[in-house]
Amino acid sequence: MRRILLNSLFAILAISIYSIANAADPLPSWSEGPAKKAILEFVAAVTDKSSKDYVEPSRRIATFDNDGTLWVEYPMYTQVLFAFDRVKKLAPQHPEWKTKQPFKALLAGDMKTVGASGMKGVIEIIMASHAGMSGDEFEQEVTQWLATARHPHLNCLYKECIYQPQLELLAYLRANEFKTFIVSGGGIQFMRPMTMKAYGIPPWQVVGSSIVSEFKTREPKVDFIDDKAGKPVGIYEHIGLRPILAFGNADANMQMIEYTRAGAGRRLGLFVHHTDADREYAYDRKSHVGTLDKVLDQADANGWIIVDMKKDWKSVFPDR
Amino acid sequence: MRRILLNSLFAILAISIYSIANAADPLPSWSEGPAKKAILEFVAAVTDKSSKDYVEPSRRIATFDNDGTLWVEYPMYTQVLFAFDRVKKLAPQHPEWKTKQPFKALLAGDMKTVGASGMKGVIEIIMASHAGMSGDEFEQEVTQWLATARHPHLNCLYKECIYQPQLELLAYLRANEFKTFIVSGGGIQFMRPMTMKAYGIPPWQVVGSSIVSEFKTREPKVDFIDDKAGKPVGIYEHIGLRPILAFGNADANMQMIEYTRAGAGRRLGLFVHHTDADREYAYDRKSHVGTLDKVLDQADANGWIIVDMKKDWKSVFPDR
Numbered sequence: 001m002r003r004i005l006l007n008s009l010f011a012i013l014a015i016s017i018y019s020i021a022n023a024a025d026p027l028p029s030w031s032e033g034p035a036k037k038a039i040l041e042f043v044a045a046v047t048d049k050s051s052k053d054y055v056e057p058s059r060r061i062a063t064f065d066n067d068g069t070l071w072v073e074y075p076m077y078t079q080v081l082f083a084f085d086r087v088k089k090l091a092p093q094h095p096e097w098k099t100k101q102p103f104k105a106l107l108a109g110d111m112k113t114v115g116a117s118g119m120k121g122v123i124e125i126i127m128a129s130h131a132g133m134s135g136d137e138f139e140q141e142v143t144q145w146l147a148t149a150r151h152p153h154l155n156c157l158y159k160e161c162i163y164q165p166q167l168e169l170l171a172y173l174r175a176n177e178f179k180t181f182i183v184s185g186g187g188i189q190f191m192r193p194m195t196m197k198a199y200g201i202p203p204w205q206v207v208g209s210s211i212v213s214e215f216k217t218r219e220p221k222v223d224f225i226d227d228k229a230g231k232p233v234g235i236y237e238h239i240g241l242r243p244i245l246a247f248g249n250a251d252a253n254m255q256m257i258e259y260t261r262a263g264a265g266r267r268l269g270l271f272v273h274h275t276d277a278d279r280e281y282a283y284d285r286k287s288h289v290g291t292l293d294k295v296l297d298q299a300d301a302n303g304w305i306i307v308d309m310k311k312d313w314k315s316v317f318p319d320r
Numbered sequence: 321m322r323r324i325l326l327n328s329l330f331a332i333l334a335i336s337i338y339s340i341a342n343a344a345d346p347l348p349s350w351s352e353g354p355a356k357k358a359i360l361e362f363v364a365a366v367t368d369k370s371s372k373d374y375v376e377p378s379r380r381i382a383t384f385d386n387d388g389t390l391w392v393e394y395p396m397y398t399q400v401l402f403a404f405d406r407v408k409k410l411a412p413q414h415p416e417w418k419t420k421q422p423f424k425a426l427l428a429g430d431m432k433t434v435g436a437s438g439m440k441g442v443i444e445i446i447m448a449s450h451a452g453m454s455g456d457e458f459e460q461e462v463t464q465w466l467a468t469a470r471h472p473h474l475n476c477l478y479k480e481c482i483y484q485p486q487l488e489l490l491a492y493l494r495a496n497e498f499k500t501f502i503v504s505g506g507g508i509q510f511m512r513p514m515t516m517k518a519y520g521i522p523p524w525q526v527v528g529s530s531i532v533s534e535f536k537t538r539e540p541k542v543d544f545i546d547d548k549a550g551k552p553v554g555i556y557e558h559i560g561l562r563p564i565l566a567f568g569n570a571d572a573n574m575q576m577i578e579y580t581r582a583g584a585g586r587r588l589g590l591f592v593h594h595t596d597a598d599r600e601y602a603y604d605r606k607s608h609v610g611t612l613d614k615v616l617d618q619a620d621a622n623g624w625i626i627v628d629m630k631k632d633w634k635s636v637f638p639d640r
Contacts, residue, residue, distance in 0.1 A: 135556050204524065204561075238524060238558065
């Protein structure tokens with residue numbers, strides 16, 4: 001009993017010190033500007049019991065895309081690079097890959113031919129590298145790979161190439177009794193081993209694409225693609241409540257934002273615009289990953305908030 | 321700032337008063353006996369940092385079946401009765417049902433013929449009554465029905481025919497930093513409208529069977545059956561962590577309990593045995609719902625805990 005009380009008092013002290021330190025600014029890595037203003041005003045409105053926009057805590061759902069929204073996706077999605085590395089590791093057990101495309105090209109380092117195999121080729125590689133083992137074994141493979149795999153240009157392990165302003169936003173939302181979810185086109189079992197540590201998001205608050213799992217073994221068959229129009233379906237099936245805030249960075253996230261904003265009451269939809277070639281990358285309409293084209297044309301008319309990385313983020317990555 | 325501090329202090333006071341009041345017994349509706357002892361010892365072991373059985377809070381996952389484990393399932397699953405009522409309501413828009421089985425029999429009150437149509441017939445009725453509308457519309461239909469639908473024999477609305485000892489167990493587990501989940505063969509969207517209020521379990525911690533949802537409309541097509549061997553798959557896909565405690569009441573829950581107990585470290589698997597014809601029902605090996613047969617044969621050898629409703633529960637339902 002005394003221990004419970006003491007622990008609670010320590011927790012209060014810790015919260016209080018944190019609150020005082022951050023009272024001036026819950027989002028210190030965000031520059032003053034329309035994006036930060038929109039976020040602060042939205043959170044103030046939905047948490048104020050006297051506001052017409054008030055939302056019960058149990059319905060304060062915020063969903064975030066992962067690739068390009070919470071961590072780096074350029075020049076290639078991290079999961080695809082994991083799949084490439086895994087095919088190389090598994091090659092000795094697959095002599096047939098020496099003559100079969102796109103595996104032959106991948107093993108020879110001929111990325112042009114791999115690229116030319118298109119989405120069909122990439123899916124073949126994903127299936128070959130993600131199936132045929134139990135979920136626990138797959139988790140171990142991912143965890144081992146993430147422990148050492150480094151981004152080719154940025155000075156970080158992939159699992160550390162995450163955006164500091166978004167970490168602050170996630171913490172700020174949770175401090176205001178939001179539940180934070182990842183809703184990503186990426187593989188659910190690929191993301192889960194890192195989301196708790198990196199973002200403070202537990203595995204059951206991660207919605208993603210999946211391959212069919214039987215009782216024990218992952219099968220090389222797509223179960224669900226959590227992208228584009230799949231995202232609202234994933235949200236409905238998995239979370240069971242419509243978000244009031246959603247954050248993406250690509251045209252593929254438009255349906256999630258539309259679904260979010262189509263609900264009654266006040267809603268907020270945001271997109272990261274990668275505009276910062278110095279600190280990260282600059283890409284949008286014609287990019288091969290994270291294409292942001294229709295969103296830029298329709299944002300103003302729809303009231304979507306475009307977060308300009310160069311202007312709106314004082315820092316991009318955590319200090320290391 | 322002052323408001324945050326004051327709120328925190330009030331929260332501590334409330335917790336402290338609650339703790340003192342319940343210090344003597346966190347499970348007052350459970351009789352002293354082997355089941356209660358097993359639960360208390362298990363929770364003490366996995367929450368004690370000095371114990372070899374200690375489990376990090378983020379991995380304290382407890383899963384509960386719903387029908388017959390958290391609420392009444394006898395003489396018929398609540399969701400099936402909802403489907404029957406809904407077919408009657410929709411009948412004027414479906415003149416073809418006047419001649420088509422099992423609808424014809426259901427509309428004529430001929431439950432013998434409905435029963436003879438077997439699982440195929442019941443699935444036809446579920447599909448006809450659960451599809452063709454948006455998720456929001458379906459939620460409204462369920463909520464309206466639950467507001468007034470009464471159990472035919474017990475003196476309660478269906479949504480109030482929930483077990484008091486299990487409410488105490490859920491609260492006790494959460495007070496010990498467990499995350500509580502429902503993993504049920506029932507429809508996920510049928511359960512979600514009531515789980516938060518009835519059990520304190522938010523919609524994203526409810527795993528169940530589902531029918532295919534496109535962007536807007538529920539389709540009359542089964543997506544996933546979360547029962548028997550489907551339960552471990554549902555847990556793996558949805559929660560992403562293996563439970564350390566699982567609670568069921570039927571042979572259909574065996575795979576969930578086996579999956580739970582197959583993990584490393586200390587685990588607890590429990591089954592409600594419905595033995596109480598006075599306060600609820602007595603049924604097991606030959607029952608048409610919640611068949612409990614193999615479990616009774618194998619429980620001792622496997623270390624599963626059988627909770628005998630009559631002996632182990634001092635009260636069955638909340639005071640109303």
